[in-house]
């Protein structure tokens with residue numbers, strides 16, 4: 001009887017966001033038979049996959065194939081029309097889950113406040129959620145800025161930074177939360193190849209240093225093939241393939257091979273005009 005009461009009390013206790021210094025284990029994600037519809041349009045069809053704790057899992061596919069929609073369901077920002085998503089057995093849409101696990105999302109456009117300095121952009125959430133003392137939060141912010149080589153940008157506004165620096169600030173802001181699950185939406189879009197490679201290296205380093213589970217939505221084939229543990233290919237809202245980078249390079253599915261090695265049709269008038 002006593003055990004019953006203790007169990008009930010444990011389950012009903014509110015979950016505070018994990019505070020500074022608390023040990024974090026990476027989390028696993030399980031997507032089971034997920035469908036997503038917007039009105040009459042079905043944009044995800046029967047998606048099932050498992051992301052193992054600590055892996056870098058990349059989701060690729062042509063524009064409009066449902067990558068960002070899937071990421072939003074995993075982040076708990078939206079709910080699937082049917083099917084389930086579980087983070088270590090918990091529904092990401094449940095606010096308790098977001099308090100229980102540190103989940104951070106790096107948005108495509110950075111979602112930074114230009115009216116705040118880089119420092120304040122990073123410190124805002126931890127201060128609001130009182131996850132440590134001011135000194136502890138300052139240490140964490142400065143550490144994240146150092147990891148991303150952004151110490152010189154600490155007092156600048158994001159508006160003054162290059163595209164690559166903004167992406168790094170967005171990653172640093174996620175890092176301040178010492179996440180167990182990091183969700184990246186197009187972290188290398190609009191960057192030149194050198195900066196894209198730098199961001200890919202950063203994602204891989206963070207995985208090593210923090211043992212964070214990373215899910216990356218990307219068009220970047222280099223990123224997918226160099227840093228991912230596994231790659232899922234979505235097409236028309238369906239999961240067409242789930243394999244390792246090596247498996248992807250040796251695929252015998254012609255549609256996936258074409259996607260991975262797009263051919264430019266030099267007879268296309270668009271390219272002929274460009275060459276003229």
Ligand SMILES: Nc1ncnc2c1ncn2[C@@H]1O[C@H](COP(=O)(O)OP(=O)(O)OP(=O)(O)O)[C@@H](O)[C@H]1O
Nearest residue numbers: 038041043061062063064065066067068069070219
């Ligand atoms: N909130 C929404 N309401 C209605 N339709 C939506 C909504 N969000 C996405 N869609 C539709 O879902 C489909 C998949 O969109 P999604 O943004 O996931 O594509 P994507 O694969 O991420 O594309 P891209 O690589 O261009 O970012 C598209 O047809 C899009 O128009």
